[in-house]
Amino acid sequence: MKELVVISGKGGTGKTSITASFAVLSKNSVVADCDVDAADLFLVLNPKMITSGKFISGKKASIISEKCLSCGKCFYLCKFDAVSYDDLTGKYVICDTACEGCGVCAAFCPAGAISFTERECGEWFISKTSHGTMVHARLKIGAENSGKLVSLVRKIAREEGVKEKAEKIIVDGPPGIGCPVIASVTGSDAVFAVTEPSLSGKHDLERVSELVGHFNLPLFACVNKWDVNPEITLEIEKFCVKKGIFFCGKIPYDKNVTKAQIEGKSVVEYDESPAAREISKIWGNLCGKIL
Amino acid sequence: MTVAVASGKGGTGKTTVAVALVLSYDRNSVLLDCDVEEPNAGFFLRSKSIKKEEFSVPVPVIDAAKCNLCGRCADFCSFNALALAGSKILVFRDLCHSCGGCSLICPQNAVMEEKNIIGEIHSAESDKIFFVEGTLKIGKAMSPPLIREVKKYGKGENLTVIDCPPGNSCPMITAVRGADYVVLVTEPTPFGRHDLSLAAETVSEMKIPLGVILNRYGSGYKGVEEFCEKRGIEIILKIDEDIKIAQAQSEGKTILDVCPEMKDKMCGIVDKIQKGLTK
Ligand code: SF4
Ligand code: SF4
Ligand code: SF4
Ligand code: SF4
Numbered sequence: 001m002k003e004l005v006v007i008s009g010k011g012g013t014g015k016t017s018i019t020a021s022f023a024v025l026s027k028n029s030v031v032a033d034c035d036v037d038a039a040d041l042f043l044v045l046n047p048k049m050i051t052s053g054k055f056i057s058g059k060k061a062s063i064i065s066e067k068c069l070s071c072g073k074c075f076y077l078c079k080f081d082a083v084s085y086d087d088l089t090g091k092y093v094i095c096d097t098a099c100e101g102c103g104v105c106a107a108f109c110p111a112g113a114i115s116f117t118e119r120e121c122g123e124w125f126i127s128k129t130s131h132g133t134m135v136h137a138r139l140k141i142g143a144e145n146s147g148k149l150v151s152l153v154r155k156i157a158r159e160e161g162v163k164e165k166a167e168k169i170i171v172d173g174p175p176g177i178g179c180p181v182i183a184s185v186t187g188s189d190a191v192f193a194v195t196e197p198s199l200s201g202k203h204d205l206e207r208v209s210e211l212v213g214h215f216n217l218p219l220f221a222c223v224n225k226w227d228v229n230p231e232i233t234l235e236i237e238k239f240c241v242k243k244g245i246f247f248c249g250k251i252p253y254d255k256n257v258t259k260a261q262i263e264g265k266s267v268v269e270y271d272e273s274p275a276a277r278e279i280s281k282i283w284g285n286l287c288g289k290i291l
Numbered sequence: 292m293t294v295a296v297a298s299g300k301g302g303t304g305k306t307t308v309a310v311a312l313v314l315s316y317d318r319n320s321v322l323l324d325c326d327v328e329e330p331n332a333g334f335f336l337r338s339k340s341i342k343k344e345e346f347s348v349p350v351p352v353i354d355a356a357k358c359n360l361c362g363r364c365a366d367f368c369s370f371n372a373l374a375l376a377g378s379k380i381l382v383f384r385d386l387c388h389s390c391g392g393c394s395l396i397c398p399q400n401a402v403m404e405e406k407n408i409i410g411e412i413h414s415a416e417s418d419k420i421f422f423v424e425g426t427l428k429i430g431k432a433m434s435p436p437l438i439r440e441v442k443k444y445g446k447g448e449n450l451t452v453i454d455c456p457p458g459n460s461c462p463m464i465t466a467v468r469g470a471d472y473v474v475l476v477t478e479p480t481p482f483g484r485h486d487l488s489l490a491a492e493t494v495s496e497m498k499i500p501l502g503v504i505l506n507r508y509g510s511g512y513k514g515v516e517e518f519c520e521k522r523g524i525e526i527i528l529k530i531d532e533d534i535k536i537a538q539a540q541s542e543g544k545t546i547l548d549v550c551p552e553m554k555d556k557m558c559g560i561v562d563k564i565q566k567g568l569t570k
Pocket of ligand 2: 060061077078079080081082083094098099100101102103104105106390
């Protein structure tokens, strides 16, 4: 079983539309939506939920106001400015979204007035789509630990993959290069980067390639909407050659990509469009290389 | 006044808007690029670099001569950044959140501090704009401390604009916190609507007023407008889909270079936000 992670560096390059198409084109694979912050894959794959579970991760602190002596120690010790003083009530309060759950305040409160409890950060789901099993998740509003949720979704997807004897796991990864991305690519088999022909897109691909290099993983790439700027597309192709990134193809700017999404379909299901043809070709290229 | 420009989904034109806001503004302003994983605003500014500095966070280092291996620091750490392994306390620097708990808890005073460089802060200037950008070092997971540091540069000006990281989790919240107003940039697609709904919920929870800019308008999809209508969120601007804008941006030009009429619209937005806030 091979695990392919689709990432993009910069967001909004068309990563999810392309991942959804791969999910449709591939036979016998499990799809995992690890872009837990903006999990959109379900909008085009139309999953039916089978099982779900809570994602508990980390802790959070809150002040039990009846016990609090208003000494202010928590306020001075918290390194994350999560504790504030409410002038109106004369009480200290902890802001849920700012608390990182380090536990310092709870450990040093002289009155034992801080409860330090497990935090429910989201939910995960195993669902069926007409193209196979999909594992996805929802991070709670303002929750932390998206990296851990990513790891959990991947773990569940692997278990499902083993059960079903799937050939591949296709992961829709998050944007950026930080914690959730690191959690997505660690221990996978190959990374596919969807980029755009712009100075920012090129710059982000450079950063992504450095990150993937850190993990010693093979990197594949394509340019989406390549005809928006053919010169930069060429530069990206050259960059790929220089860095040993396998360049799989370039997708033209095509209004059908948006139209498919509006219809709730993947690009390859929607129409025989130029973008759909190129995505199929890229998928063929990728399969040839990673399997 | 501080305006944070954010979007649930990446690539909707957040940086475009942030840059256009400061370039259109007639007085001094500050632009903070807090999208530290992929900072891109600098491409559009043609500014003169002033200084580049490394940014580090304090992480523990254990003085083996003092440590009696009681393990209390490792038990305390909520992020598994410390572990007792045989005759040694191991420190996993990149997991540390710099909470300071281990040094407070250690009975032997054996926990010292050292620096872990996680990124770089770059400041630059171009006529009326002071620009600061944070860049997360590759392989480092923890962006919020770097974002907090970049935000320290945004005080006391007429207008401070923050280009926020995408998403709705810790980095976005860190960037948005404390802003007077949040502009959420989205596009007229089902993905755009869904991600906007999450971002709007996050911002509302933080009790900050918000408005929406609908970019690449003209797909025919009405879901975003319906959502805003239902939630009573104002759409402060619609920018038509135009491949010329995408082309100009791909080579580092701004939307003002292709659509000069945007300048007045951007100024109008700033005025409107200001008036709304002082009301
Ligand atoms: S440290 Fe404890 S007693 Fe003191 S203000 Fe905080 S919660 Fe209240
Ligand atoms: S648990 Fe840590 S971050 Fe949360 S309020 Fe207490 S000291 Fe601050
Ligand atoms: S400073 Fe806090 S997070 Fe870092 S190692 Fe010590 S206890 Fe853990
Ligand atoms: S708490 Fe202090 S003495 Fe105990 S193991 Fe940690 S560093 Fe060593």
